Amino acid sequence: MLLRSLVCCVKFRWVSEGIRHAGGYLRAADQIRSYRGGSSSSRVVPGSRAWHTVDLRSDTVTEPGEAMRSAMAQARVGDDVFGEDPTVNELQEVAANMFGMEAALFVPTGTMSNLIAVMVHCRERGDEMIVGDLSHLHIYEQGGSAQLAGVHSTTLTTMADGTFDLEQLESKIRHGYPDVHYPRSRLVCLENTHNIMGGRVLPVAFLQQLRSIADKYGLAVHIDGARLMNAAVALDVHPSVILKHCHTVSVCLSKGLGAPAGTILAGSKEFIQRAVRARKALGGGMRQSGILAAAGRIALLDMMARLEEDHRNAQTFARALMECSPPLYHVDLASVETNILRFGLRNSGLSPTRFCELMEEVSEEEVDALNQGVRVLMFPHVGGTVRAVWHLGISEEDTQLAIKKAQFVAQQFHLKSVRGR
Numbered sequence: 095m096l097l098r099s100l101v102c103c104v105k106f107r108w109v110s111e112g113i114r115h116a117g118g119y120l121r122a123a124d125q126i127r128s129y130r131g132g133s134s135s136s137r138v139v140p141g142s143r144a145w146h147t148v149d150l151r152s153d154t155v156t157e158p159g160e161a162m163r164s165a166m167a168q169a170r171v172g173d174d175v176f177g178e179d180p181t182v183n184e185l186q187e188v189a190a191n192m193f194g195m196e197a198a199l200f201v202p203t204g205t206m207s208n209l210i211a212v213m214v215h216c217r218e219r220g221d222e223m224i225v226g227d228l229s230h231l232h233i234y235e236q237g238g239s240a241q242l243a244g245v246h247s248t249t250l251t252t253m254a255d256g257t258f259d260l261e262q263l264e265s266k267i268r269h270g271y272p273d274v275h276y277p278r279s280r281l282v283c284l285e286n287t288h289n290i291m292g293g294r295v296l297p298v299a300f301l302q303q304l305r306s307i308a309d310k311y312g313l314a315v316h317i318d319g320a321r322l323m324n325a326a327v328a329l330d331v332h333p334s335v336i337l338k339h340c341h342t343v344s345v346c347l348s349k350g351l352g353a354p355a356g357t358i359l360a361g362s363k364e365f366i367q368r369a370v371r372a373r374k375a376l377g378g379g380m381r382q383s384g385i386l387a388a389a390g391r392i393a394l395l396d397m398m399a400r401l402e403e404d405h406r407n408a409q410t411f412a413r414a415l416m417e418c419s420p421p422l423y424h425v426d427l428a429s430v431e432t433n434i435l436r437f438g439l440r441n442s443g444l445s446p447t448r449f450c451e452l453m454e455e456v457s458e459e460e461v462d463a464l465n466q467g468v469r470v471l472m473f474p475h476v477g478g479t480v481r482a483v484w485h486l487g488i489s490e491e492d493t494q495l496a497i498k499k500a501q502f503v504a505q506q507f508h509l510k511s512v513r514g515r
């Protein structure tokens with residue numbers, strides 16, 4: 095309910111789909127090259143790039159629509175390094191209120207935002223942070239916290255629901271400090287929703303328990319909430335209900351919320367004062383960034399309401415994969431909580447990479463059988479799975495087209511393997 099009063103339901107014109115480039119995931123560039131390459135069968139219809147494309151690679155492929163572009167064009171701006179950009183200042187205020195934090199800072203990317211948080215919380219070289227072993231911070235950020243901030247990481251085993259064991263957490267805290275052998279534990283990082291685990295929402299009770307352990311040992315808690323709004327929508331709570339259990343949060347405006355760039359880092363006033371310094375040192379002090387903040391403001395205020403639609407489409411697709419005949423897909427429906435779906439392939443003869451090629455190709459058989467040609471883009475993912483992500487560029491109709499394609503691929507694969515015997 096709170097959530098509904100928070101968002102205003104401006105109808106948003108969906109962006110047109112198109113060929114877009116990778117969002118920066120595991121070996122993404124290589125994988126795109128490998129399944130865009132010429133390895134497909136001779137029956138592929140030439141010029142297939144003209145076919146309708148359903149791009150499920152990432153929610154980073156969204157493009158700003160009319161309302162966002164016109165807000166950007168009309169934004170009042172100033173020099174934000176001087177703190178004089180009114181649009182940036184307004185966005186930061188809106189975000190701080192929405193997240194229940196004292197202050198917020200507009201930063202260029204989620205990666206920089208996480209790094210700033212690590213730098214500010216772990217202020218001495220050799221300080222240590224505790225982080226999930228399958229978190230974005232640990233896997234996809236090039237070890238920036240070690241490379242650039244001199245911060246050591248210790249990892250916890252990530253569970254299927256994106257949480258970790260709190261006894262393991264307690265055991266990893268450096269109880270021996272200040273003995274000269276040990277670094278000093280300063281920070282615990284969480285991820286909500288959890289990207290690699292397939293958009294899982296961390297239970298609020300987990301956050302609560304974790305916070306009480308952190309308080310006991312004087313550790314800070316940072317949430318990488320790149321998709322925090324998806325978690326709030328899934329739980330139907332105000333974002334601040336989740337965020338009251340952490341000290342700082344990073345929320346991407348450029349994922350499902352649809353802004354072209356930008357992330358919000360939020361925390362206490364003192365934290366943000368230090369964060370402004372760290373952002374400048376990292377080269378993230380932008381000047382007339384109100385042009386971007388204007389899009390971010392719409393992302394935050396108007397785009398949250400439609401995330402539910404992405405969650406519903408992901409569910410619909412997941413269910414269709416489960417019911418697909420002949421069975422090819424392995425789906426755990428209970429794990430589909432937000433806009434990210436991870437699924438497996440039951441047949442070891444079909445690799446995730448080859449499957450993604452088949453989803454992308456348009457063959458003569460497809461055009462004959464379905465009277466349509468649809469390119470569906472997905473990425474092979476961690477642990478031999480395939481990942482599909484819903485976002486504002488994907489309609490219900492697109493989802494239905496992708497379902498048809500997935501059923502067609504399963505039938506064709508079945509026919510070919512029967513013939514091949």
Ligand SMILES: *Cc1c(COP(=O)(O)O)cnc(C)c1O
Binds near residue numbers: 118
């Ligand atoms: C995308 C993402 C980031 C990084 O955001 P960029 O803006 O791409 O740097 C951080 N954490 C998670 C969980 C993400 O999904």
